[in-house]
């Protein structure tokens with residue numbers, strides 16, 4: 313096993329290289345064909361195309377980057393897991409997309425580009441998984457870094473990762489993983505950077521955004537919503553309280569208050 317922090321029983325890391333990925337995919341296809349027949353398997357494959365995408369050079373490069381992060385920091389954050397492997401239940405479980413960790417370079421680019429004074433903000437990772445984005449966020453001088461995660465098993469590993477994390481680049485020491493449903497999360501009453509890396513489907517996203525809006529209405533403050541791999545961006549587009557700051561094919565960033573010029577200068 314390449315990682316020092318063991319994953320819970322039944323959870324397999326999917327980052328052991330091309331051969332390991334191929335074996336995992338072959339086993340899944342074999343089980344599917346037995347259960348669903350060939351036609352059913354082909355139908356499901358359309359929805360499960362991400363396994364096919366695992367073979368592309370870009371994905372293999374990304375996997376290398378992900379596991380390098382774990383090796384460098386003595387943590388275990390790289391597993392790619394199906395929702396069925398997370399031990400989750402409850403009303404939000406059906407809308408969960410499973411676990412995949414944020415790519416470090418892209419994360420640094422996105423968060424590093426925010427026009428804010430980090431010290432004034434709490435970073436909240438909605439669906440924090442094994443804690444990858446929490447550890448990456450701690451490289452910025454946020455007031456505090458908090459993650460909310462539906463799976464108690466992932467949260468457990470995330471806590472171990474946080475305790476073991478060592479990096480000369482770390483600038484925030486207050487990192488916390490909380491187990492719970494993002495829908496009922498109590499937002500910190502501070503300025504917020506809310507990070508979502510494709511955690512769930514539109515119905516749950518909509519409820520989470522409503523809860524954030526209610527919190528901002530009760531206590532008006534600055535909040536940036538960073539939605540990466542923004543599959544359901546239309547959920548954010550229709551909000552009266554949020555203004556679009558930035559958008560590209562995979563990312564949207566919204567903000568609750570207009571950007572002030574003097575604040576921009578301070579952040580520069």
Ligand SMILES: C[S@@+](CC[C@H](N)C(=O)[O-])C[C@H]1O[C@@H](n2cnc3c(N)ncnc32)[C@H](O)[C@@H]1O
Nearest residue numbers: 404412413414439441444445462493494509511
């Ligand atoms: C794609 S992973 C992202 C992990 C981490 N944020 C990162 O960037 O490395 C999404 C995570 O969201 C979690 N999740 C899904 N639905 C959730 C919910 N309703 N409340 C809290 N977490 C949820 C999943 O269990 C999974 O760990």
